[in-house]
Amino acid sequence: MSTTAARPLRADAVRNRALIVDAARRLFAERGLDVTLHDVAEEAGVGVGTVYRRFPDKDALLGGxxxxxxxxxxxxxxxxxxxxxxxxxxxxxxxxxxxxxxxxxxxxxxxxxxxxxxxxxxxxxxxxxxxxxxxxxxxxxxxxxxxxxxxxxxxxxxxxxxxxxxxxxxxxxxxxxxxxxxxxxxxxxxxxxxxxxxxxxxxxxxxxxxxxxxx
Incomplete structure (x- = not known):
C-alpha cells in the first residue's frame, strides 16, 4: 500500500495562492459576489489557469x-x-x-x-x-x-x-x-x-x- 503523502506546494504556488485569495477578498469587498474568476486572475496578476488550478470554481474560492x-x-x-x-x-x-x-x-x-x-x-x-x-x-x-x-x-x-x-x-x-x-x-x-x-x-x-x- 502506498503511503506517499501529498506533496507540499512549491514556493511559487504558495505565493500565487496568497495573491489570488488577497485579490478575491478585495474584489468581493468592493464589488459584491458578481466577481468572476477571470476578474480575480486579472487583479492578482496571474493567469486564469493558475486560479482554476487552485480553485476549480468560484464556490470553492468563496467558501474560504x-x-x-x-x-x-x-x-x-x-x-x-x-x-x-x-x-x-x-x-x-x-x-x-x-x-x-x-x-x-x-x-x-x-x-x-x-x-x-x-x-x-x-x-x-x-x-x-x-x-x-x-x-x-x-x-x-x-x-x-x-x-x-x-x-x-x-x-x-x-x-x-x-x-x-x-x-x-x-x-x-x-x-x-x-x-x-x-x-x-x-x-x-x-x-x-x-x-x-x-x-x-x-x-x-x-x-x-x-x-x-x-x-
Missing part, C-alpha cells in the same frame, strides 16, 4: 472567504458580549457590524444568502447566532432595547447601512456613520444624554441612489 467573514463577525460578537452591560454589548456589536459592512460590499450577501456555505462556515454561523442571541437577551433583560428587536434585525439594519456606504463612499465616505448612529440610538439608546449626530444629511439624489441600489 465566507468562513473568514464569519470568523471576523464571531470575534466581534464575542468581544461585544464581554462588555459589562447588555446596552454596551448590543451597541458595540451593532455599530461594529455596520462598520465592517461599510467597507465590505460582499458581507451582507455572503452571510445572508448568496454565497456557498461550507460545513465550517455553517458551524461558525450557529456560534455567531448563539452569541448575538445572548447579547440581545441581555439588553432585553435590562430593558434598554426597543421591544420586539430580535437577532435577525441586526443583519437587516447592517445591510441597510451597507447600501448607504456603497452609494455614498466616493463623495461622502463617512456618511454611513450618521445613519448607523441613528439606527443604534433608535434600537438601544446610549446611557445619559444623546450625543449629536455626526456629519450632514445626504442630498436627495444620493438618498435616491441608495434606495435604488441592491446588495
Amino acid at each position: 472567504l465566507v468562513t473568514a467573514k464569519y470568523e471576523t463577525l464571531l470575534e466581534l460578537a464575542e468581544r461585544a458580549a464581554a462588555r459589562p452591560t447588555g446596552r454596551e454589548a448590543l451597541r458595540e456589536y451593532l455599530l461594529g457590524a455596520m462598520e465592517l459592512r461599510s467597507s465590505d460590499r460582499s458581507l451582507s450577501t455572503a452571510v445572508m444568502r448568496a454565497a456557498p456555505q461550507t460545513a465550517e462556515a455553517l458551524e461558525l454561523r450557529e456560534r455567531l447566532w448563539t452569541v448575538i442571541d445572548g447579547v440581545v437577551a441581555r439588553a432585553q433583560a435590562e430593558g434598554v432595547v426597543r421591544q420586539g428587536f430580535e437577532r435577525d434585525d441586526v443583519a437587516a439594519v447592517t445591510s441597510m447601512i451597507g447600501s448607504i456606504a456603497d452609494r455614498s463612499r466616493d463623495e461622502h465616505p463617512d456618511a454611513w456613520r450618521r445613519y448607523a448612529l441613528l439606527i443604534a440610538d433608535a434600537v438601544c439608546p446610549p446611557a445619559g444624554e444623546l450625543p449629536p449626530l455626526v456629519g450632514r444629511p445626504l442630498e436627495p439624489p444620493v438618498v435616491g441612489a441608495c434606495v435604488a441600489s441592491r446588495a
Whole structure:
C-alpha cells in the first residue's frame, strides 16, 4: 500500500495562492459576489489557469472567504458580549457590524444568502447566532432595547447601512456613520444624554441612489 503523502506546494504556488485569495477578498469587498474568476486572475496578476488550478470554481474560492467573514463577525460578537452591560454589548456589536459592512460590499450577501456555505462556515454561523442571541437577551433583560428587536434585525439594519456606504463612499465616505448612529440610538439608546449626530444629511439624489441600489 502506498503511503506517499501529498506533496507540499512549491514556493511559487504558495505565493500565487496568497495573491489570488488577497485579490478575491478585495474584489468581493468592493464589488459584491458578481466577481468572476477571470476578474480575480486579472487583479492578482496571474493567469486564469493558475486560479482554476487552485480553485476549480468560484464556490470553492468563496467558501474560504465566507468562513473568514464569519470568523471576523464571531470575534466581534464575542468581544461585544464581554462588555459589562447588555446596552454596551448590543451597541458595540451593532455599530461594529455596520462598520465592517461599510467597507465590505460582499458581507451582507455572503452571510445572508448568496454565497456557498461550507460545513465550517455553517458551524461558525450557529456560534455567531448563539452569541448575538445572548447579547440581545441581555439588553432585553435590562430593558434598554426597543421591544420586539430580535437577532435577525441586526443583519437587516447592517445591510441597510451597507447600501448607504456603497452609494455614498466616493463623495461622502463617512456618511454611513450618521445613519448607523441613528439606527443604534433608535434600537438601544446610549446611557445619559444623546450625543449629536455626526456629519450632514445626504442630498436627495444620493438618498435616491441608495434606495435604488441592491446588495
